[in-house]
Amino acid sequence: MNRHLIYGSWKLRHNEPLGDYDRHLALVPLPEHADVQQTCTLPAIDLSPLPNGAVGIMPSGEEFDELSLPPGIDWEGWVPLGLVEGDRTGSTLTHVLYRYELDTIQLIRLPQSVPLNERQNWWQVIWNVSERNHLYFSNYESYYRQAQHTIELEQKLDLTGCNSYMATSLAIYTALRRGQMKGFAPKLGREVQMWSYDNDFYEILPPTEADDHGYLSIIHYCLSKSKRNWNDPLFMFKKKIFRLDSLERWERNDRGRWLEPGADRQQRIEEFYNYRTRALPSWRRSRVDVVTESLATGNIFMINTDDCRIDDPRFDSFDTRLRQCEIEYCATQGEPVWEKIHDDLDKLSTEVTTWLAKLGIEAKRSAYSKLTWLRNVCREEVS
């Protein structure tokens, strides 16, 4: 099976009126190292001159090469429109362009491959496919679906021997980039995300109307790009409902909550969510997220390695610090299937655990929540 990138005018992708040379195409052999799955990410390819093995296709279906290059061809307006698979029995369009940066091409698999018959019609087929799918594939990072909006799916790994969340995260990122975590790669763009924030933490007290158990939290950041001043007292409120530490928990985040200095925070969050609570110690979480994508399914996960410390000398010691690596489902590039997400989470957790062991870090799967951690720390202090 031969695989080629098919190049052509951007106008074929975006329903623009076609000029004299906009129906010409070029087939460029796919680089040998390319990993073609749900997505395929490649370094950008220069078409001038045409790479070895590349061949142009005129609207008549005839071929042209570098020597017979039509004079009106302007590569500047050409894009990698998709990926063609072919053998003696015929060719199909399997992937289309999703992102085209200065240095990088990302293709995404079509829900169904499209047959390509006579070469003189290929440009028309590509036009039609682009037209049918433009809302999904021609809009920046829009082809994301969340399987469940309120369920957080997260595998926690308790770490022993991890002295730096940053160094661990950079090693995880590098392993992903090198393809050393089988089936997973860094998600293209914003692959590594830095965090350090304070938390005020409140356990929900019974009785509650719906028999809810869990916690409320005030997180000291505002992720809106539209806050008026850099240091506005804006916070994120979080409500997490669960009876026992578990893989799936109900979660809701409310961003951009204004709390003026000196506000009674506990009272404010209790009023906001209508619960009575018990305050647990405030703490700081410093964390790096490495964002990764399952190559086979397009499921996207974050591998979050953190360093959690209590902001109270009565409770803080080396032993009371919490160091975990959380693997959390974010979204799917494509249509999410809950069972496949669980499968991917399990596979990724195994890959990460194995990789951490190579770094000398023992990682034990658990569901150990921040609530349980703070409860335990307070219990030890009391005893």
Added chain:
Amino acid sequence: MSQRILLSLHNPGEYFDPTGRGTQPVIVLDGWLSSKARFGRSTLLIPAEALKAVKCFTFSPSEPGSWRCSDLAADFEINFFSESQWTARERTLERLATVSRLTESRCHELFPMTALLEFGGQAVFYHYLTSGPRGLLFSAVRRDAAETSAATHETLAGLIQESAAIVLDAHQCFNHTGWFSKWEPEIEMERKYTLKGDRADIWKLSRKLYRAIADGAYPRYIPEFLDEYQVWDFENYMFELFSGAQSDGYISFIAQADGRMTAKYKRFQADAERRYEDLQVNLELSLDALDAYVRSRFPNHSARRFPAFRRKKIDIKLESLETGNVYGIYFDMCRPQDDPASSLCQCEVEYMRSRILGPIHQVEDEYAEVCAMAKQYLLDERVDFDEGFYSKLSFMRDRVAAVGAGV
């Protein structure tokens, strides 16, 4: 051209300890940035292969003066995004272990958290924000008058301690996207260059400009870090709103890939540079429900629904090293679905937001500068255009008036 730099290395977990007791640098590097590095009074970007460390000062309380100085005289890689960067970084850390007499594992825990540069009569103290393929990004937390004598490793270590309150204030910004603020967030400030004739090719224009910005053709600006370039292609469903009141303008619905809608409400009485804008996303609205939604949201307005149009939009975003202000230069093609041969083709310049750990400033000055840059670029590319504020609402109104279309 090169620029002297002092760079502090820390174990990030200790550095961010909530008690503040871990902010003492483990190492301060004294070295030089090559011309690959980009910096201004707000932002410092250290790309790969841009840092040469001359001396390494290791904090060592038992020694006189508390610091042990070693000659390093080596390329010092702090980036990690590619294989070559990672390999160079590993070599750097091995060398650092040798000269600092720290263990290799200790050196692997270290990461740059602050930097001090002196230029233009100012000493600028930067804090690390984030990393990406273009390098490590820092943002200024203090700008002081530069001393007559050059800063030393002790100056930087002292600044970190003195600036603890400022850094604590900024701590909420040390989170992914938490570093942004926006001047007049409810106002869209935007200038339009309406391209004339058939020669303009928005794809080629955008790619060439994007490459020029990335290659440093505009010295005060870099591509917006981690958010440089986006391509969009979607349907718009626009309603003109009128009541004779300040709330007149239009609401436009944008189809989302997940079947939901974004509603963009722009309030203006005449085409202008500054317009009120409100954006609501993820609305559960079908095409059939738009009229009812408009009636219910704007009960005191008359609404006129225009024919749908398809919008292709290519966004290039750039940020100022001097202020952290982010601007967009957008190439835009709108074609009514009932008459795709007619079109509105524009290059728009818009203020977006600011990445700054302090008050926002110079938004309008730099906006004028970016407008001038875009205008000159179009002139250089021999594109005919009208400069102004010609809106999509005016385009749809004019088109309806010309052909009698409309709903």
